[in-house]
Amino acid sequence: QRIPNTCKAAVLTDIQKIEVKEFPIPTISEDEILVKVEGCGVCGTDLHEYKGDPFNLIPVVLGHEGTGEIVKLGKNVKIDSAGKPVKIGDKIVTSVINKAPEDAAAVDPSKSNLLEDTNVYGLLPDDEYHLNGWFGEYIVLRKNSTFFQVNDMNLNQRLLIEPAAVVIHAVERAKTTGLLKFNSTALVQGCGPIGLLLIAVLKTMGVLNIIAIDGDDQRLAMAKGLGATKILNFKNYRSTEELISAVKEITTGKGCDFAFQCTGVPQAASNIWKFVKRGGGLCEVGFFVDNGDCTINPHWDICQKEITVVGSWIYTIQDYPTTFDFLKRANEIGLPVEELITHRFSLEELNEAMEVNMRLEGIKVAYVNNR
Amino acid sequence: QRIPNTCKAAVLTDIQKIEVKEFPIPTISEDEILVKVEGCGVCGTDLHEYKGDPFNLIPVVLGHEGTGEIVKLGKNVKIDSAGKPVKIGDKIVTSVINKAPEDAAAVDPSKSNLLEDTNVYGLLPDDEYHLNGWFGEYIVLRKNSTFFQVNDMNLNQRLLIEPAAVVIHAVERAKTTGLLKFNSTALVQGCGPIGLLLIAVLKTMGVLNIIAIDGDDQRLAMAKGLGATKILNFKNYRSTEELISAVKEITTGKGCDFAFQCTGVPQAASNIWKFVKRGGGLCEVGFFVDNGDCTINPHWDICQKEITVVGSWIYTIQDYPTTFDFLKRANEIGLPVEELITHRFSLEELNEAMEVNMRLEGIKVAYVNNR
Amino acid sequence: QRIPNTCKAAVLTDIQKIEVKEFPIPTISEDEILVKVEGCGVCGTDLHEYKGDPFNLIPVVLGHEGTGEIVKLGKNVKIDSAGKPVKIGDKIVTSVINKAPEDAAAVDPSKSNLLEDTNVYGLLPDDEYHLNGWFGEYIVLRKNSTFFQVNDMNLNQRLLIEPAAVVIHAVERAKTTGLLKFNSTALVQGCGPIGLLLIAVLKTMGVLNIIAIDGDDQRLAMAKGLGATKILNFKNYRSTEELISAVKEITTGKGCDFAFQCTGVPQAASNIWKFVKRGGGLCEVGFFVDNGDCTINPHWDICQKEITVVGSWIYTIQDYPTTFDFLKRANEIGLPVEELITHRFSLEELNEAMEVNMRLEGIKVAYVNNR
Amino acid sequence: QRIPNTCKAAVLTDIQKIEVKEFPIPTISEDEILVKVEGCGVCGTDLHEYKGDPFNLIPVVLGHEGTGEIVKLGKNVKIDSAGKPVKIGDKIVTSVINKAPEDAAAVDPSKSNLLEDTNVYGLLPDDEYHLNGWFGEYIVLRKNSTFFQVNDMNLNQRLLIEPAAVVIHAVERAKTTGLLKFNSTALVQGCGPIGLLLIAVLKTMGVLNIIAIDGDDQRLAMAKGLGATKILNFKNYRSTEELISAVKEITTGKGCDFAFQCTGVPQAASNIWKFVKRGGGLCEVGFFVDNGDCTINPHWDICQKEITVVGSWIYTIQDYPTTFDFLKRANEIGLPVEELITHRFSLEELNEAMEVNMRLEGIKVAYVNNR
Ligand SMILES: [Zn+2]
Ligand SMILES: [Zn+2]
Ligand SMILES: [Zn+2]
Ligand SMILES: [Zn+2]
Ligand SMILES: [Zn+2]
Ligand SMILES: [Zn+2]
Ligand SMILES: [Zn+2]
Ligand SMILES: [Zn+2]
Incomplete structure (x- = not known):
């Protein structure tokens, strides 16, 4: 698979205004991963950002319920966050980025979801990489990110992993x-x-x-x-x-x-x-x-x-493997979980996706990259 | 100890009106216990009854935080509700009267405190025994009551058992x-x-x-x-x-x-x-x-x-032995728990006891039988 | 359905010797239930009794994994042990017979399975009723038994309730x-x-x-x-x-x-x-x-x-409703639980049933009443 | 307090042979701490090392139940592992050194005590610092160590922290x-x-x-x-x-x-x-x-x-603050916990300390630095 020099990403440039922009695809370091985006669900938080930028991130590439394929892999990256080996071609999702707390002894380690400094791709400030959210054609995962190889799930299932967690x-x-x-x-x-x-x-x-x-x-x-x-x-x-x-x-x-x-x-x-x-x-x-x-x-x-x-407040990275096996078992017993994705939009249609979401039409609205 | 033919009890005969009355001491059956009352704490529930009889019990002998001495023992009564042997002269307290539920399999057995039919001495309707509450000189415990031998605690401690539970x-x-x-x-x-x-x-x-x-x-x-x-x-x-x-x-x-x-x-x-x-x-x-x-x-x-x-809703009978050992251990480490009893009144002063309680003076107000 | 005057039951009369005998069907009291047996699984405990009578019960009608239909109902029996209404024609199973312990406050109420006096139909001493186990055509349930209406399960499922519990x-x-x-x-x-x-x-x-x-x-x-x-x-x-x-x-x-x-x-x-x-x-x-x-x-x-x-030691009666819903849900998702019953025998073949069980052939061996 | 150029440490140089050696006190970096040792309990593990070096560490400075005073503090070190501010003159103890696992999502974060790579000062291989265990006059704590300020405990209490944890x-x-x-x-x-x-x-x-x-x-x-x-x-x-x-x-x-x-x-x-x-x-x-x-x-x-x-396997760093408050509360209620330290030895007497321990004399044997 040939990697182009540039790619598109949907940037929230103003309140209720998403513009598709072209960015160079950066050279990745030995600890980084380049991922070709396959799709990303639209979350209530995205809608909040779209409507009023409460986190003060504009300009920002949103999208944190994403999944895609590894197209370039830094040589130090050998396993995912559950210990599974990873290679080019693997399907992955990302999860929260926790920092180890300095006052670790005063903190319940099973409650990493309550740490104040938690972040996710899709709600990061803009930087020289730009490709920091899943609403684009490519995303770059930096050192110390958490991510999971999920080759054994189809695109619909993978788009539902974050809300399922x-x-x-x-x-x-x-x-x-x-x-x-x-x-x-x-x-x-x-x-x-x-x-x-x-x-x-x-x-x-x-x-x-x-x-x-x-x-x-x-x-x-x-x-x-x-x-x-x-x-x-x-x-x-x-x-x-x-x-x-x-x-x-x-x-x-x-x-x-x-x-x-x-x-x-x-x-x-x-x-x-x-x-x-x-x-x-x-x-x-x-x-x-x-x-x-x-x-x-x-x-x-x-x-x-x-x-x-x-x-209950979001999730920890330990909830992710549990989520994967829920989705597999739900499928085995015939629950139509994938039907929760009722609407699909391209990168260029993301303003519309937001509007559909705002009108509470359908259940889960998703960006799908058809290129 | 000679048992008299009659004894006194404080009867709530009207809203905010407690009268001391004389009753015959009944002959007890083989499954019953006659107890000489030493004292009984005044509870918020007693105050509610005093102020407005929400349970519609008037005329009623109140008092459920009581303690006293066994003076007569039906021959079938051999152990208390924790399995301890009992005899005349033992100091006791009573606890809730639970009936085994008919739909037992649908009920969490560790939550007997949530059964609808629970009752206590001191909130029972009047009957031919009359001596159904601890605000009297004697009380009669009927078959299937729960009660505990607490000889190893002094009067102050025993008066605090129910709220401590x-x-x-x-x-x-x-x-x-x-x-x-x-x-x-x-x-x-x-x-x-x-x-x-x-x-x-x-x-x-x-x-x-x-x-x-x-x-x-x-x-x-x-x-x-x-x-x-x-x-x-x-x-x-x-x-x-x-x-x-x-x-x-x-x-x-x-x-x-x-x-x-x-x-x-x-x-x-x-x-x-x-x-x-x-x-x-x-x-x-x-x-x-x-x-x-x-x-x-x-x-x-x-x-x-x-x-x-x-x-948290009241207590189960299993909480009672835990309570006893709390009170003993608190005493061992020097906590002044007994000082919680700030006011003591005789049977004749129970209207006053209620008034003191209503004015939120002191902490725990108690009836103490000095005869 | 006409109830005969007499019926048959399989009596363990000696080590490794089961004989089918005829007994009068007793008149039931207002608190009792007469059940026509449909079948009963053979348990390891039955085998122990058959091989050596460790509980010293001979002569005894064995069988505690049974199920059948109510054919006569004492007028005081209105609900089953989970609170469901019962009537003639209902399918039922029985569970343990626990007595409320006298030292209840010293006992964990959620551990009724560990009470020393627990018993079950099928391991009771012989008495004037004789029909005390499920290896017969009829069984009489006495006052204070626990039993459950299970009309919504087929015979195979009902035969598996006890081991499933x-x-x-x-x-x-x-x-x-x-x-x-x-x-x-x-x-x-x-x-x-x-x-x-x-x-x-x-x-x-x-x-x-x-x-x-x-x-x-x-x-x-x-x-x-x-x-x-x-x-x-x-x-x-x-x-x-x-x-x-x-x-x-x-x-x-x-x-x-x-x-x-x-x-x-x-x-x-x-x-x-x-x-x-x-x-x-x-x-x-x-x-x-x-x-x-x-x-x-x-x-x-x-x-x-x-x-x-x-x-883990046997079960409590609270485990029974959980078991029923397990069996239903397992069926809904297509698990072939009923196939665990691999062998079926009539009353007259119970010696053979025991022998098959002893040779560890098949999985669950059951008596089924075809009359 | 003047810090000397060199100090002594007890080195296990051979099976059952501890020798006191002189080492230069290293210059510490911005992330390190120099601690003057006050004392250190002798643990069963120390004895195992002394008797047969099962961990293959010889030559090694043992001692992991130690406590001492901060005499030099790298400028990046501002708080201890529970978030308390630290300064020169503070009394401290150390705890385990855990590395964040690479397969974090597959690991129960509340069970850091079960991570394979855990280590402690006193069981580290020798390196150019040499002062890696508490059986010396000084110890150097490296970047990312866990340690706790425990100024509110006396020396005896601090010597018992590790086994109490x-x-x-x-x-x-x-x-x-x-x-x-x-x-x-x-x-x-x-x-x-x-x-x-x-x-x-x-x-x-x-x-x-x-x-x-x-x-x-x-x-x-x-x-x-x-x-x-x-x-x-x-x-x-x-x-x-x-x-x-x-x-x-x-x-x-x-x-x-x-x-x-x-x-x-x-x-x-x-x-x-x-x-x-x-x-x-x-x-x-x-x-x-x-x-x-x-x-x-x-x-x-x-x-x-x-x-x-x-x-139960050792402890996590979260157990340390719990341990501190246990020791304080035990002291408040008059439990003679400090009397567990029955024997005290100088650096030069550590072979004897080991022998006393081996003979199971006394309860807790400790090295105490009197200089
Ligand atoms: Zn979200
Ligand atoms: Zn979401
Ligand atoms: Zn009360
Ligand atoms: Zn009370
Ligand atoms: Zn059995
Ligand atoms: Zn069984
Ligand atoms: Zn140790
Ligand atoms: Zn130790």
Whole structure:
């Protein structure tokens, strides 16, 4: 495969303005990797950047849910971050870039996801390389990056790895409560990419009873396809009380064993507590940005219920191999996970991709490089 | 010891009206126990009953934090609920009366505290025995009661067993998070009997750093005596933000590892989340009645913080032996736990005891039988 | 359905001698249930009784892995042990009979499987009812029995519930170590009914990599069908060291994450430790009777490996609903669990059933009532 | 404080031969620290080196349980490994040197103690610095070392940090089983430095009932002083069975809740399983070298007992701050932990120190620098 001298990348040059620019492909060092991009999912964070650049990165090449093929490999790079050997031609994805903390002894090493200095390709400041995000034809991985060889997955699966890792992390958090068994009733509120992937993870774990809640019948139909055994469109209920009653009815009057909150809507963050049975648990996995406060009742929601609640924040690199095997096993048992990618756009169409995402059409929108 | 034919008991006969009445001491059956009361703590629940009879029990003999001496023993009663042999003259306390649930296989057996039909002496309806609560000179324990021989504790310690069991249960819940170590910083908000006992439990466990928060300097002084290493009077801070800053300052800018919420004030239930570090935990142990809603922020308080939250609801009978050994060990290391009992009243003074409690004077108010 | 006056039952009347006898069908009380037997698996314990009557029960009607149909129902029996309503015509299974311990506060309530007084139908002493085991045409369930309505499972599935509960309990014990994830490598040593069901449970949980070890190629083929990704016949290795090397080779030189020991052979109980990686775990689920000592190395097997080991002993009634949903989910994803029942015998052929079992032919041998 | 040009260090130059040699004190770089040694405990590993150099390090400056004062500080060194600021004059200890693993995603980050490349000062090969162990007057800490400022502890406490960290790690492993409460009965077999420190940790955690087993009455007396409530000299029992009976007698016939195995004797590693109750747990913390195999019974010791076993291997750097606060709290409650240091030797007497250690005299033998 011949590597050209220059390539294109989509640069966010202003609020709501992505321009395709041409950059020279840099010579890579002995510790670097040049990757030809095959595609990259569009994330809510990308949309935030597109709408207002909260991280103050403009001009920036976005895209962190990407995958591609190694076309050039520095000679010091022999294995990926899980210890697998790598070579030219391998398909890869990237994960977070953590720095070892200086006060390591004061830090829980299993919580590297909570380190303040974490970063990812696709949210890096511009530099002389320019090819720092997945929304381009090529990307350059620098020394000490984390990346994984994923040759045994197809493009659709690889495009879903990053959001699936978010979900795997949440489910591992939930598992620490001991409340997830074959006969547990799990409830998933919010059927966007995160909620739908969560349903697929629970189903792949063998959880038999899964209640899905959303306001969109198409998303609920997809929830059913991925394993939900009951679907509730909250728009069919005149009040929160009625919705709670519906959940109780399904669960012999008690409420669910464990609930996952996967929307960013404050009202949903209030309601989720009411769906849980006494002695049950709940995981908050929807509020990756501050969408405002919500109201809870300390007596009924926490104390009298003796609930166990776990927050979940992105993922660690250890969650990646777990994610790969989830995607493989989900495929083996016939869950249509790949159908979550509902829209595909070229580099030149990325403004449109953002607009589609903003209008909440489809589930997962992705950039796919057809060249 | 001669047993009289009749004895006195304090009967709540109307809202805010306790009258001492004389009752015949019943003949006990082969499965029953007659106990001469030595004393009984006054609980928040007693106060609720006194103020408004929410459980609709009037006329009722209240008092569930009691202790006394066995004076008559049915011949079938050979051991207490922990398997210890019992005999006339033994000092005892009672605990919850759980019924085995009919749907046992659908219930977590380690969560008997969440069974709906749980009851205690002191909150039972009146019947032909009348001596159903600890606010009397004698009490009759019926078949299938749970009770414990506690000869190796003095009266003060025994009067504190029931509230201490509430705290032991909360700390066992907290321990499931793995966040309590010698070098953890624990925070206790609210220095009533529950909060102060909690500080004593943490200190007895060897937790070195304990922050106590309250609005009363005397209670905070007691917190210090029981092991708190930092005390904060929230009245010294002009805003919640300032109070949070003070906590952060003590904790190298991060917040505490684990926080216990021991007040029934909604604002406190909101604030507690802000004191906790990323990756930390929190236990709600203050809202045993519905004192209203509170506001939290799902992004900052749960998701980004990746917090673990445990509610705690009363106790199981398994918590009782743990409580006994806490009280003994606290005594061995010189913690002044018995000083929590600040006021003592006779049977005839129980209206006054209630009034003192209502005015939030002292810490633990107790009925003591001097006859 | 007409209920006859008498019915047949297989009585173990002497060592290695089962005789079919006729008994009157008793009138049942208001708390009892009369069940027409459909079938019952033959367990290792039945074989022990057949070979030597270690429990000193002769004459006894054996059979505790049974299932059948309610034909008569005492009017006080309204729900099963999980709270489901029951009626004539329902299909049921029975589980353990636990008595509430008198020293309840000294006992971990989640470990009812370790109570000394546990019993099951099929291992009860003979009495005036006689119909105390499932190896008959009818069985009478007494007051306070535990039983479950399982109408939504076919006969094959229902015959596997009891051994599957053993396995579910073991996997719940294993889950407490946090070592079972989609990308874990689990190893199962011993492919009898327990080991094979264990493989099916792990696969249903989504564990992608499962190594099965046995000495019989047919059992290993069945292991593969139920989800094992690697099968090792230990007879193909000249030494334990070679077998260990083979396991290490599959696991990038490290050993497996978690190993399940499912045979009763001491040498296997020694070897299992060697298969586990540093930081991994192991569950002993094979030694339900004392088959002798084994040798381990405290330095290499426990300390330096920092292993976590969990024993597993039968099951609690809470494991039953989990087992039901495992069997349903396994069926949904196409695992051929029902094929574990390889031999079926009538009441009159039970001596032969025992002999087949003794010769280790097939996997699960069952009595099936064709009348 | 004037720093000399040369200093002395004890060099193991041959099997059982330590010679004091003079070395130039090197100029330190901007990332290094020069420490004046105050003292260093003698460890079993030192003894192994002394007796046979199993790590093939001769010539080597041994000593890894050391502490001293910073006398020179490279300008890039601003904080210790827990984030505390450091300056000349600070008292410090060192801990393990871990390298970040290349296959990080395949490794449990909370198990850095199991990484293959871990090392410590005192077991490093000789190089041009020579001052690589604590058995000298000065030691040079290189870039990326882990070390801790411990100004708030006296010399005796600081000399015990390293073995105490071993014990803290073991107890944290044990805590994951949920079996350690105020009313648990813990058993500690082996009252050398590790066993005795373990007793002190359990007592500082508030565990009320601690059984100590050893063959030496003086060590058992020390065990009592540190918190053991029952002491058993195994030499007073004619057989293992009698010893087991004695443990059962103390524990109402059941066995202890949790047992810690702190000797390197195979027979002890066999016996420890028998002391544990059904449903209890055990931690192996004694076999840091291979002292041979032991025999267990898979049925009685693991399966029927449903035991939970945790191995424990050295410590992580996160265990160090926990250890510091254990030592402070133990001191606050009056446990005579410092008395564990029974023998002190100068640099010139280190051969004698080794001989004393070999003869198992005293508990902890230490080098103390009096110059
Ligand atoms: Zn994102
Ligand atoms: Zn994403
Ligand atoms: Zn109360
Ligand atoms: Zn109370
Ligand atoms: Zn059986
Ligand atoms: Zn069986
Ligand atoms: Zn050492
Ligand atoms: Zn050491």
